Amino acid sequence: MSGRPGHSCSGVFVAGVPLVWLLLFVLLPLLIVFAISLAETRTGSPPYTPLFTWEAGFLPRIHVQARNYALLLSDRLYIDAFLSSLRIAATSSFIALLIAYPMAYAIARARESVRTPLLMLVILPFWTSFLIRVYAWTGILNSNGFINNVLLDFGLIKAPLPLLHTEFAVHLGIVYSYLPFMVLPIFAVLEKLDWTYLEAAADLGARPLKAFLRVTLPLSLPGIFAGVLLVFIPALGEFIVPELLGGPDTLMVGRVLWTEFFSNRDWPLASALAIGLLVLVLVPAIVFFRLMRKEEAA
């Protein structure tokens, strides 16, 4: 590299810009959050004790305590919030996968002229605010909302079904909101898939379902992994959907965090929750990249 100074200069620049960006806007805020999580609450502004104090002499005194983390691991409320978040994120990722795979498959196998319009339809909801789209579901799921009214009008039910403010509604909201994130990576993989493999499978005696299970599905695993990750991670920390569509008993980390931060003004505990969530997200992400690397190495 040293032999080509111009090259290495531009190389440093190209690699440097994202690096500086990541340092400034990802690592630094993260460190601040981590620092706050080690502080104690107090009334005042900011509502937490400073990390360092200069009392006498040159050496600062460090005030650090891990009580918030101990609380996260001992208090049932927080443990339950994490567990229920994991459960809801997992089930809704799975449901999204079941819906998105056939969609992606159909788009990938569609004629080229309709493929782009179909993809546009998948992406189209992004053109409206996320908040508004989730809010719109309250109108549909309400006890005097669209679904209940139609069912009542046809005499299929006698009393409105409790749809809104249930865990069902939370699943529905998450699946609906994050479906494109599942469709797109799976589509990207399926579109590149050489359909001759399926002909070869048929030629070797595999019926269509067997050919799908033995060839198409394993070859689309990278897309499935990516899609599940893209849905699972935001779903885990989701706040808007459980807040608007969930019931008072729908426990999710995002919601608990919000309450600690805004209602209880317990910034350190909220920060600890955020760090806990991050760790929780990192685990599946690391597993995913390990799997991908193994796939490539094999």
Next chain:
Amino acid sequence: MDTHQDGPVRRPLQPAAANPIPLLRIEKASKRFGLVTAVDAVSLDIHRGEFFCLLGGSGSGKTTLLRMIAGLELPDEGRIAIEGEDVTGAPAYARPVNMMFQSYALFPHLSVEKNVAFGLQEEGRPKAEIAKRVREALEMLDMGAFSARKPHQLSGGQRQRVAFARALVKHPKILLLDEPLAALDKKLRERAQFELVRLRERVGITFVMVTHDQEEAMGMASRIALMQDGKIVQAGSPRELYDAPVSRYVADFFGTSNLFEGNIKECARGEAAVESAEAGTVLRGQYGERLAAQTSVAVMVRPEQVHLSREAPQAENVLRGKIASAAFLGNCHACQVTLDSGKTVLARLSPAEFGKAGSPAAGETVHLFWPSAAARVLKQ
């Protein structure tokens, strides 16, 4: 198409050996894609043990015909039967044939071993038998050491062998090969060509190969069907197609030829006399079907059948011309001779023959001649 599918499978009775059922019978099979007729009412019989080659340019319908045999395309019209059993509507997975794809289509997520085992697993064979047959197939192709590799870790030639093993391990009644050598570089191709013929003799399976390369077809096939615009123009042994082409197209496809335009003067006893202005004389040649007088035809002579001499010989089909160029090509001398009519005739002579003719140089006047048995009268 039998409505009574249950009960024991009715095996067709084998008739006397004089009229055996062909291994593969295609009857007036057609396939259209939109407005394009890819295969147009093709009928063809292929017998056990043949190395059959479907030859043609791109768009001739050869690949579509192969895919119809495989069951990857279903014919719009016509019938396909294997060993007398109708498979016209049968899907690919239910046919006793296997295909080697042009791209090889090796499953990228499976090892060489698992690729080869795929078809046997689908048959539900016991594990021990699968392992044994896979090992044997790979060893036969000298790929035993690569069984754990993934396809992307193999060279083109190795991939070709694995694709071959994968199709062969199922012991198909017919092995279909779609341009099996096209993805190899030239050097490898010649070796693979030889190997493929040798392997076919060893396993005794009937091969049907698609290719656009006439040299490949001539060198490997026991019988060739030349296709054009979805139809079979001519089918026969390489020798037949070369020596007795039915049309100018066939003559042109297989090597170079001299063609003299003319009109039939008379047809008798297998020999036709053709009045040709281009040749400036009456030419005699073999014909396939009796043609009426005045039919416009062409007389074809292969360059290596043309003889040369300084003095006018006592023979049929003698033409006079001036040597335009004489090139030594190592194994032969290629002479271009311009006739009085302006027509250029190509003659290819062995060095010995060229010497006997007095090694004529460019500009010299020479006589060209050939036996009538070496000339062929073509209608179209």
